[in-house]
Amino acid sequence: MKKRIIAVPAVLAVIVIIILVWRYGPGDSIILRGEAEGTIYSQTAEAPGKIIEMTAGLGSRVESGEVIARLDDTDQRYALEQLEITLEKAQLALKILLGGAKQEELQNARSDIDMAEANYRSAEAAYNQARDDVEPLNHLLDIGGIARNELDNAKLRQTMAAEALQAAAGQVQKAKEQLSLLSKGADSDTIAMAEADIAEIESRIRQSKEMLDKYEIKSNRAGIIISLNYNAGSMVNPGYNIADISADGENYVVFYLPREYSPQITYGQFLTVRSGKNEYSAEVRYIDVKNQYTPKEMQTYAVKNKVSVKVKLLLPADAPIKAGDSVDVIIKK
Numbered sequence: 236m237k238k239r240i241i242a243v244p245a246v247l248a249v250i251v252i253i254i255l256v257w258r259y260g261p262g263d264s265i266i267l268r269g270e271a272e273g274t275i276y277s278q279t280a281e282a283p284g285k286i287i288e289m290t291a292g293l294g295s296r297v298e299s300g301e302v303i304a305r306l307d308d309t310d311q312r313y314a315l316e317q318l319e320i321t322l323e324k325a326q327l328a329l330k331i332l333l334g335g336a337k338q339e340e341l342q343n344a345r346s347d348i349d350m351a352e353a354n355y356r357s358a359e360a361a362y363n364q365a366r367d368d369v370e371p372l373n374h375l376l377d378i379g380g381i382a383r384n385e386l387d388n389a390k391l392r393q394t395m396a397a398e399a400l401q402a403a404a405g406q407v408q409k410a411k412e413q414l415s416l417l418s419k420g421a422d423s424d425t426i427a428m429a430e431a432d433i434a435e436i437e438s439r440i441r442q443s444k445e446m447l448d449k450y451e452i453k454s455n456r457a458g459i460i461i462s463l464n465y466n467a468g469s470m471v472n473p474g475y476n477i478a479d480i481s482a483d484g485e486n487y488v489v490f491y492l493p494r495e496y497s498p499q500i501t502y503g504q505f506l507t508v509r510s511g512k513n514e515y516s517a518e519v520r521y522i523d524v525k526n527q528y529t530p531k532e533m534q535t536y537a538v539k540n541k542v543s544v545k546v547k548l549l550l551p552a553d554a555p556i557k558a559g560d561s562v563d564v565i566i567k568k
Contacts (some may be wrong), residue, residue, distance in 0.1 A: 265566045269508065271492035271550070273481035273558040276456045280471045281449040282306055283391055293463050297454040297480065298429040304465075304477050310395060314402055315443045321409055322436045322441040328413045351403070351410040358396070358403040365389070365396040388470045458482040461558075484552035488517055490564045491529035491543035497522070499566070506548055509563040510556050517548035522564035 284306035291303040300467055324347065331340055332473060369389050377383045408431070462479040488508055494498065500506070505516045523545040548564070550556055 245271055263568055264428040265493075265496065266509075267490045267492065267564045267566060267568060269488040269548070269562045269564040271486055271556045271562060272489070273458075273461075276458070276482055276486035277476045278303060278305070278452060278454060278479050278480060279473075280452055280477055281473050282308075282311070282446060283395065283472045284308070284310075284450065284470070286465055286467050286469050286471060286477075289463065289467050291460055291478070292456075293460055296459055297457065299454055299457045301454045302350065303454055303460070304452040306450040306452070306471070308447055310399065311443070311447050311450060314340050314399075315440065315447060317406065318436060318440045318443055321406065322433065322440060323407070324413060325429065325433045325436055328416055329426070329433060330486070332416060332426055332429055341414070341417055344410070344417050348407070348410040348414060353401040355400070355407050358400040362393070362396040362400045363448045365375045365393040369393055384470070387472075391470055391472060452477050454480060456480050458481040458485075470529050481497045481558060486548060486550045486554070486556060486558065487520065488548040488556075488562055488564060490546055490548075491527075492546050492566065494526060494542045494544060496566055496568070499568075500546065507565040508548060508550065508553075508554075508556075509565060510560065514557040514565075515551055515554045516552050516557075517554075519546065520549045521545075521547035 287307045288305040370388050372386045376386050458480040461481045504519045508515045508517045526542045529543045
């Protein structure tokens with residue numbers, strides 16, 4: 236029996252051809268390497284304070300509007316309560332003006348002034364202490380004696396103390412104006428001023444309630460939390476990025492297309508993306524206008540040492556492809 240001898244070079248040639256057809260496509264198509272990436276949205280604080288609770292963890296899924304962190308809102312709630320008390324007093328003062336003030340009511344108004352002035356003195360002492368705490372920390376930071384975070388926290392306390400002092404001064408002024416209104420009697424100008432004061436306080440209450448809502452940091456997108464930048468106990472200011480969310484239904488495939496093929500694709504066109512044995516239709520959403528070389532980690536035989544353009548495809552919302560996954564993009568020649 237004769238043995239059949241097959242030339243090794245011929246076998247290798249067949250294998251190479253098979254690989255090339257699989258990897259780079261038949262004669263009417265080209266296969267390029269792509270990488271999936273998500274769309275990231277920052278979740279920033281809009282109010283200053285200490286984080287007292289992180290309600291969502293790294294890698295957890297959140298819905299749009301879901302609370303992911305809560306800040307200490309004690310001072311803000313207190314300020315709102317004081318405004319609501321001030322409104323009640325202003326409304327009572329207007330009622331008294333319209334009906335005439337009694338001696339007891341005048342005495343109560345004087346007591347309100349005493350209380351407001353006592354609160355102001357307390358707030359002033361707290362502000363002076365917070366202000367004096369900042370200066371030595373500046374020096375310690377310059378010589379490397381403390382971390383930047385300690386100085387930031389001290390400055391935040393100074394800012395909050397200044398706001399409390401300003402609010403206390405406003406309470407003193409309002410208390411004095413109320414006594415003045417009660418003392419003058421109910422002429423039309425006095426009544427109009429009292430009504431304007433009530434409108435102003437109501438406006439400040441609405442603003443305070445809107446601000447109070449910002450002490451809950453809520454997700455601006457549905458998706459997966461991919462990073463948490465602060466923990467419970469951290470002090471934050473408006474603009475601090477608390478977390479990052481990779482949004483649902485906003486995953487893209489990035490690939491580099493040889494320049495000679497760029498006239499063949501347009502915005503809104505659908506291309507085939509292959510992940511394992513599954514294929515998906517993805518829409519062209521971005522075509523870079525600048526020429527560049529394909530990054531080494533994404534090079535294939537088809538684009539090696541060739542000038543390319545960066546292209547982004549929007550994946551279907553139901554495609555089970557995650558950020559960082561490698562895929563094939565099939566382009567018809």
